[in-house]
Amino acid sequence: MSLLVIGTLAYDTIETPYARRENVLGGSAVYFSVSASNFSAVRLVGVVGGDFEKKDLEMMSARGVDVRGVEKVADGKSFRWAGRYEADWNTRTTLETQLNVFEHFDPKVPKAFRDSRYVFLANAEPKVQLRALEQCTQPAFVVADTMNLWIEIRRDELLEVLRRVDGIVLNDEEARMLTGERSLIKAAAKVRELGPRYVILKKGEHGAFLVGEGVRYALPAYPVDQVLDPTGAGDCFAGGFMGYLAAADCVEPATMRRAMLYGTVTASFCVQGFGVEVLEHKRRAQLESRFNELLEFVTL
């Protein structure tokens, strides 16, 4: 079933205690698309500058990502982000954010994309998420991501997003900030009262859990031997999750649980390389053995 994502395409500079990389292909919509394309065709809406490399769009196209929704601003520069991770991987410092062409981004969903049934609104200013969603004529299952900044400075618009989506993806800090609840279970319940039927709480290396209509499911992260770069792991989780749901065209609890596993497995490949350098060479068949390994790891 058709799957649309709207979000950023970016070049990142990433510092870790072990390495530094410049101009790494990134951005929420890139991570999502590369991940979801293991399961389903993907329709990508975003904006890039004249500096965005053709080969990067070609890589995505080759994976079944329809890039006709990527607007090009020839005299602009692509979104750029620079950040540094501490050795615990949980502490991330943003060194620089250049919105560039994303600053005045007014998303245009191509006609051919408007009938998309599954929609992922990657992290962006809530009004941009709403603008994109309004152009979808028959969305069946819409999930949004967000960040602490929008919870702080765009709360009302974010609440409007929450009223319109089926699911929301939050990390534990965001869930607490949004609801004022320390207990994640209480926080998830409060978020559901704000609109979404499903809440996915991401806890990084500690896994994720899903709370929704008739379903509660907790998963640890897949235990990778070595993390190289955690950037994008949440978007890759969302990509695996939504890609699997769109392919199954089903949001029954049993399918949602399997989607959580695929999201977790997809994110685990993400963190084993910089950007999408590992994931861009994966195909669904290569996810299956890790899926089975994770399943064994969590099964009584």
Added chain:
Amino acid sequence: MSLLVIGTLAYDTIETPYARRENVLGGSAVYFSVSASNFSAVRLVGVVGGDFEKKDLEMMSARGVDVRGVEKVADGKSFRWAGRYEADWNTRTTLETQLNVFEHFDPKVPKAFRDSRYVFLANAEPKVQLRALEQCTQPAFVVADTMNLWIEIRRDELLEVLRRVDGIVLNDEEARMLTGERSLIKAAAKVRELGPRYVILKKGEHGAFLVGEGVRYALPAYPVDQVLDPTGAGDCFAGGFMGYLAAADCVEPATMRRAMLYGTVTASFCVQGFGVEVLEHKRRAQLESRFNELLEFVTL
């Protein structure tokens, strides 16, 4: 099957952002015994001062804890600990530790206890753990706990403990400190090279995982609505885990996995009250519904 624990019996003063309690019955061996006694008879070895209340020993006896191994130093004071938790529950500051009668504790395992098959060496100076273990004539399955202090200042003795036990319980920070490995999977593998066939990594609110011969099993914590006091949760986990194994008299992987679930459920009751005030009123039958709920929460 017979289950022995050696550790502290204490009175704690506990501050949380929401409450403050003095003279709370605590200590690793108390938390463990009250928890394990849901599954199995328990033999308790420890030391108390003249201030230790008879009713506290009676409460444990009534639960099937054999307290004949609790030495009384009439003119001494019981172990006392005071600590404060921050709102995130993960940050704990020790305000005071009075070893008192525990300072020169030379554990004496009563004759009637020496044939114990399952043994838990709760957190104590490694040489005390070794002294207790040496008196056991036919231990079949021995698990030890420890803490960062002993990793730092008693490393050699702790390594000796590790060579002699079947399993070790560590939190993530301790595992990293002991091995120098950031990745918990690598850390667990390195700990196993030091001796124990089984490593249980506790991650507090993020759950626990077990790595050992033919078994890897990860579990999230049971999501309680409200934490009142996390003190003793790790010992309660160990109590549920070892109590279930001793009752089953089996350490096969399938049994170990169920034991992890019972440990998790037991710890979840612990944190819902101060000290053992919730757990002391529980019986195994009352754990079963939460066991089933947790199992559903983690099952595909």
